[in-house]
Amino acid sequence: MPEARATILVVEDDPEIRRFVCSALAAEGHKVVESANARRGAIDATTHRPDVAIVDLGLPDFDGLEVIRGIRRWSPMPVIVLSARSREHAKIEAFDAGADDYVTKPFGVGELLARVRVALRHAVRPASGEGALRLGPSTIDLVARRATRDGAEVHLTPTEFRLVGCLAKHAGMVVSHKQLLGEVWGPTHLADTHYLRIYMKQLRDKLEADPLRPRHFITETGVGYRLLADDPA
Amino acid sequence: MPEARATILVVEDDPEIRRFVCSALAAEGHKVVESANARRGAIDATTHRPDVAIVDLGLPDFDGLEVIRGIRRWSPMPVIVLSARSREHAKIEAFDAGADDYVTKPFGVGELLARVRVALRHAVRPASGEGALRLGPSTIDLVARRATRDGAEVHLTPTEFRLVGCLAKHAGMVVSHKQLLGEVWGPTHLADTHYLRIYMKQLRDKLEADPLRPRHFITETGVGYRLLADDPA
DNA sequence: CCCCTTTTTGATGGCATCTTTACGGGGCAG
DNA sequence: CTGCCCCGTAAAGATGCCATCAAAAAGGGG
Numbered sequence: 084m085p086e087a088r089a090t091i092l093v094v095e096d097d098p099e100i101r102r103f104v105c106s107a108l109a110a111e112g113h114k115v116v117e118s119a120n121a122r123r124g125a126i127d128a129t130t131h132r133p134d135v136a137i138v139d140l141g142l143p144d145f146d147g148l149e150v151i152r153g154i155r156r157w158s159p160m161p162v163i164v165l166s167a168r169s170r171e172h173a174k175i176e177a178f179d180a181g182a183d184d185y186v187t188k189p190f191g192v193g194e195l196l197a198r199v200r201v202a203l204r205h206a207v208r209p210a211s212g213e214g215a216l217r218l219g220p221s222t223i224d225l226v227a228r229r230a231t232r233d234g235a236e237v238h239l240t241p242t243e244f245r246l247v248g249c250l251a252k253h254a255g256m257v258v259s260h261k262q263l264l265g266e267v268w269g270p271t272h273l274a275d276t277h278y279l280r281i282y283m284k285q286l287r288d289k290l291e292a293d294p295l296r297p298r299h300f301i302t303e304t305g306v307g308y309r310l311l312a313d314d315p316a
Numbered sequence: 317m318p319e320a321r322a323t324i325l326v327v328e329d330d331p332e333i334r335r336f337v338c339s340a341l342a343a344e345g346h347k348v349v350e351s352a353n354a355r356r357g358a359i360d361a362t363t364h365r366p367d368v369a370i371v372d373l374g375l376p377d378f379d380g381l382e383v384i385r386g387i388r389r390w391s392p393m394p395v396i397v398l399s400a401r402s403r404e405h406a407k408i409e410a411f412d413a414g415a416d417d418y419v420t421k422p423f424g425v426g427e428l429l430a431r432v433r434v435a436l437r438h439a440v441r442p443a444s445g446e447g448a449l450r451l452g453p454s455t456i457d458l459v460a461r462r463a464t465r466d467g468a469e470v471h472l473t474p475t476e477f478r479l480v481g482c483l484a485k486h487a488g489m490v491v492s493h494k495q496l497l498g499e500v501w502g503p504t505h506l507a508d509t510h511y512l513r514i515y516m517k518q519l520r521d522k523l524e525a526d527p528l529r530p531r532h533f534i535t536e537t538g539v540g541y542r543l544l545a546d547d548p549a
Numbered sequence: 550c551c552c553c554t555t556t557t558t559g560a561t562g563g564c565a566t567c568t569t570t571a572c573g574g575g576g577c578a579g
Numbered sequence: 580c581t582g583c584c585c586c587g588t589a590a591a592g593a594t595g596c597c598a599t600c601a602a603a604a605a606g607g608g609g
Contacts, residue, residue: 171424171426171427172426174427174430175426175427175430178430178431178433178434179430179433182434183434183438184417184434191404193404193405193407193408194404194407194408196408197407197408197411197412198411200411200412201411201415201416201417205416205438240554240555240556241555242555242556255460255462256459256460256461256462257460257461257462275557276596276597277557277558277559278556278557279597280596280597280598280599281556281557281598281599283597283598284598284599295598302597302598303461304473304474304564304565304566304596304597305473305474305565305566305595305596305597306461306474309461473565473566473567474566474567475566475567508568509585509586510569510586511567511568513585513586513587513588514567514568514587514588514589516586516587517587517588517589535586535587537576537585537586538584538585
């Protein structure tokens with residue numbers, strides 16, 4: 084049984100469409116979280132921290148736009164809108180609220196799945212372009228979710244992967260504590276800088292040649308952390 | 317200073333649609349590169365290095381998919397497909413060839429522009445050295461929070477960065493003591509001008525070729541300081 | 550139901566950064 | 580010449596952040 088390729092949140096009130104979408108996603112090997120209204124969607128987003136969110140606009144309690152804005156306050160996760168509103172203005176409004184894609188009903192599953200693939204591509208693509216990073220004796224392949232050190236496979240936990248992924252997306256640049264905490268642990272843990280220290284140590288122990296003198300997982304005191312990858316050039 | 321907000325490549329054979337799209341993009345302040353066929357599109361992509369590419373699929377010489385695949389061999393730039401083919405299979409094929417978005421004709425300009433904004437949001441990966449200042453032997457990259465001197469990395473503390481950033485925002489002009497103190501240390505330290513002296517010395521020691529004779533961190537006696545950067549022209 | 554993995558919490562020591570204090574030097578006016 | 584003001588230089592103390600160790604709590608799979 085292959086590990087779930089990704090966690091995907093589906094916020095949709097129509098039970099028929101929801102089942103339809105979720106089973107298609109599950110068939111692709113994804114772990115799916117379902118929410119029937121905006122309030123639950125917002126909660127599930129923070130608790131499950133999905134890799135991609137699919138959000139309907141016409142929800143019974145609040146407008147789906149509010150869900151998107153709520154997510155955007157703490158995470159850049161890809162958001163795909165799934166809506167019956169086909170007017171151009173609705174699309175523009177959704178995009179400017181932070182949506183990354185917009186699919187109008189009726190839609191084809193194949194297209195939706197393809198757009199999810201694109202979103203996942205964006206979510207893991209590091210700044211250096213390639214899927215695999217080289218860090219001295221170690222390599223990290225974000226798309227395959229694998230890491231090696233001196234040729235041997237190193238096991239990284241989901242949280243560890245999330246963290247390296249977040250750092251790798253901005254390779255070479257400093258990523259602030261708040262941003263890391265928001266993307267990895269959700270908006271309820273923005274103050275728990277402690278988690279960062281612990282997981283940084285684990286990553287350094289697993290991937291750095293000399294964990295006591297890290298050369299790739301650099302700490303920027305008072306600001307955040309930075310991942311320095313070797314130039315593949 | 318209407319500097320182009322981004323460079324956008326439009327590969328489209330229909331002259332009418334091309335003019336339509338390009339003028340809309342230009343009106344948004346973008347620099348636009350136009351190509352009428354696949355061969356020129358592939359060439360223009362490599363020579364102009366656009367931030368986003370908009371590609372039609374039905375081109376006279378080759379299929380637009382080939383343009384996308386060609387780009388994907390060397391660049392992760394966002395590619396938006398603009399096509400009359402509305403069949404689902406065509407979309408899936410385009411996405412899996414590397415497209416990031418798919419708009420079917422007929423389309424609304426507003427929606428296209430919104431999708432371009434989304435693509436630019438994704439592309440905002442200012443290659444390190446893009447927003448960098450050059451000061452003789454040193455460089456300062458404010459977005460990556462990184463500084464180098466003679467090619468070697470120089471570490472700057474948070475306040476040092478805030479100070480440089482404050483000076484850089486008004487590069488070439490005098491920034492008063494009060495303004496610097498207010499922006500860096502807050503309104504409660506407007507009188508602590510000696511902070512400036514201390515941190516200026518640290519910056520000069522770290523970044524000036526001859527710290528005793530500063531050429532970039534200039535003191536304006538009785539007024540404030542000024543940052544002289546080399547023209548990146 | 551139990552065990553293993555993963556996540557979270559707690560406590561301690563060390564270090565980087567910021568702040569504070571002190572002294573030397575040059576320009577200018579009296 | 581001398582005192583004042585402003586700037587540069589140096590170094591020590593305080594604070595808060597970070598690394599590390601240790602271990603309990605939560606979750607998931609067999």
